Amino acid sequence: MPEKSVANIGVVGLAVMGSNLARNLASREGNTVAVFNRSRSRTDELVAEHPEAGFLPAYDYEEFAATLSKPRTAIIMVQAGKGTDAVIDELVQVFEPGDIIVDGGNALFTDTIRREKAVRETGINFVGAGISGGEEGALNGPSIMPGGSDESWVTLGPILRSIAAVAEGEPCVTHVGHDGAGHFVKMVHNGIEYADMQLIAEAYDLIRRGTGKSPAEIADIFAQWNKGELESYLIEITAEVLRQVDAETGTPLVDVILDQAGAKGTGAWTVQTALDLGIPVSGIAEAVFARSLSSKPAQRAAASDLPGPSESWKVSDPDAFVEDVRKALYASKIVAYSQGFDEIVAGAQQYGWDIKKGDIAAIWRGGCIIRAQFLNRITEAYAEDAGLVALLTAPYFREALGRTQEAWRRVVVTAAQAGIPSPAFSSSLAYYDGLRADRLPAALVQGQRDFFGAHTYKRVDKDGVFHTLWSGDRSEIETEPSTH
Numbered sequence: 321m322p323e324k325s326v327a328n329i330g331v332v333g334l335a336v337m338g339s340n341l342a343r344n345l346a347s348r349e350g351n352t353v354a355v356f357n358r359s360r361s362r363t364d365e366l367v368a369e370h371p372e373a374g375f376l377p378a379y380d381y382e383e384f385a386a387t388l389s390k391p392r393t394a395i396i397m398v399q400a401g402k403g404t405d406a407v408i409d410e411l412v413q414v415f416e417p418g419d420i421i422v423d424g425g426n427a428l429f430t431d432t433i434r435r436e437k438a439v440r441e442t443g444i445n446f447v448g449a450g451i452s453g454g455e456e457g458a459l460n461g462p463s464i465m466p467g468g469s470d471e472s473w474v475t476l477g478p479i480l481r482s483i484a485a486v487a488e489g490e491p492c493v494t495h496v497g498h499d500g501a502g503h504f505v506k507m508v509h510n511g512i513e514y515a516d517m518q519l520i521a522e523a524y525d526l527i528r529r530g531t532g533k534s535p536a537e538i539a540d541i542f543a544q545w546n547k548g549e550l551e552s553y554l555i556e557i558t559a560e561v562l563r564q565v566d567a568e569t570g571t572p573l574v575d576v577i578l579d580q581a582g583a584k585g586t587g588a589w590t591v592q593t594a595l596d597l598g599i600p601v602s603g604i605a606e607a608v609f610a611r612s613l614s615s616k617p618a619q620r621a622a623a624s625d626l627p628g629p630s631e632s633w634k635v636s637d638p639d640a641f642v643e644d645v646r647k648a649l650y651a652s653k654i655v656a657y658s659q660g661f662d663e664i665v666a667g668a669q670q671y672g673w674d675i676k677k678g679d680i681a682a683i684w685r686g687g688c689i690i691r692a693q694f695l696n697r698i699t700e701a702y703a704e705d706a707g708l709v710a711l712l713t714a715p716y717f718r719e720a721l722g723r724t725q726e727a728w729r730r731v732v733v734t735a736a737q738a739g740i741p742s743p744a745f746s747s748s749l750a751y752y753d754g755l756r757a758d759r760l761p762a763a764l765v766q767g768q769r770d771f772f773g774a775h776t777y778k779r780v781d782k783d784g785v786f787h788t789l790w791s792g793d794r795s796e797i798e799t800e801p802s803t804h
């Protein structure tokens with residue numbers, strides 16, 4: 321093994337995220353960064369393009385380990401899944417007890433739990449850290465959501481604080497919890513990201529089809545919205561995307577982009593995990609499904625001549641409609657975040673993590689894709705009441721929903737009448753109405769379950785578990801809860 325040992329931190333995986341994170345690390349006082357990538361060309365390119373970073377390139381894992389001072393710290397930024405396992409398998413061969421391996425990719429949190437357990441047995445520390453902010457965030461300061469042991473956090477904390485985004489004077493990083501907690505929270509962050517993006521897309525579609533405004537005019541509306549309570553990175557970049565003109569055709573870029581949304585999987589994981597935990601993240605789910613629906617060209621083509629509304633639709637007061645859409649967007653956004661935080665609470669309970677909800681909202685204020693002013697209100701809500709059972713019932717959100725809900729209803733009705741799909745707007749409203757309902761038709765569902773499967777039910781007027789003898793004399797008996 322070569323005897324170099326001069327870098328205090330290393331990065332494995334030098335694609336978009338890894339190369340920018342390595343540059344971010346190198347730009348901080350006192351850091352010397354070792355870099356390694358499976359394909360040599362990426363390493364060479366990065367080192368050649370950024371001599372100012374003073375990178376120490378390594379071309380195999382032995383050299384990478386030898387370049388790092390002990391205890392070694394390496395951040396993996398590779399394709400999540402098999403790529404992560406492949407790199408960990410290599411690193412544990414050349415690292416020693418006390419060293420730290422950080423996985424900064426978008427790993428599935430259950431994989432992180434498994435990896436942390438396996439790597440810990442070698443004496444090496446393993447930390448799964450969610451990192452958000454894309455290329456620009458990785459370079460200038462992302463939001464970082466590390467899990468892992470308290471011991472690892474002592475070493476990693478100062479490094480991660482030094483490279484994280486700063487919001488209102490505070491670094492956007494906190495020790496989220498043990499083992500997979502960081503990747504769990506990053507997963508939910510991405511689920512909320514999906515919902516936020518879908519809601520914005522629905523707002524754009526309704527305004528465009530309802531008022532006939534051009535993408536550039538709608539860009540102006542979004543830029544205006546970005547000065548108020550909707551202020552956020554996603555609203556800001558939406559205005560930029562809508563203003564962009566395609567150089568080749570001279571038409572708005574948004575009109576030449578194929579309308580099939582991709583997905584790498586974190587949104588689907590959020591929904592799958594929520595289903596396992598029994599948490600209704602309906603707004604996030606609709607956002608995931610909306611991408612799936614968009615990416616079914618054969619089905620869409622086959623359905624394109626199905627009948628729509630018989631009357632053509634035109635908004636009579638465009639300004640009032642735009643304002644209604646803004647309010648519907650804000651109300652639906654509150655629902656998406658409330659659902660996301662419900663999932664974090666349920667995950668923390670299930671996996672034994674002590675996750676501070678207010679701290680999570682605080683580290684999402686800068687660096688990440690869902691960064692927004694609005695997150696301050698979430699931190700405040702949990703500071704006022706750490707045991708808040710549903711975020712949307714906090715005083716600030718209660719007031720906001722109170723003043724937006726009539727507009728929200730008008731927008732959902734209008735969308736349905738006009739035949740414009742607004743799955744995230746409408747499912748969020750249904751969730752809101754479901755949650756606030758005195759009584760739900762779930763009572764009837766229980767009756768149906770008892771009828772066909774003797775699944776039993778509880779009563780509102782007395783304790784116990786009951787079953788009606790549906791195929792007998794239809795009298796009611798007290799019984800044990802159904803186990804089938």
Ligand SMILES: NC(=O)C1=CN([C@@H]2O[C@H](COP(=O)(O)OP(=O)(O)OC[C@H]3O[C@@H](n4cnc5c(N)ncnc54)[C@H](OP(=O)(O)O)[C@@H]3O)[C@@H](O)[C@H]2O)C=CC1
Pocket residue numbers: 333334335336337338357358359362397398399400402403404406407424425426427451452453454455
């Ligand atoms: N792109 C983004 O905006 C964000 C991405 N992330 C996450 O960060 C991670 C990195 O993302 P990104 O930079 O986009 O890169 P990619 O997800 O596109 O992954 C490419 C990198 O993974 C390496 N790799 C793949 N398989 C292996 C393997 N078996 N062994 C070793 N290396 C392997 C590639 O090496 P090679 O060059 O040899 O092919 C390359 O360096 C991912 O987990 C991603 O989900 C997180 C936040 C934002």
Ligand SMILES: O=C(CO)[C@H](O)[C@H](O)COP(=O)(O)O
Pocket residue numbers: 426451452453454510513582583584585586587689
């Ligand atoms: O983690 C991220 C941002 O937070 C990545 O950008 C992620 O890839 C986005 O997800 P998708 O590609 O599924 O839209």
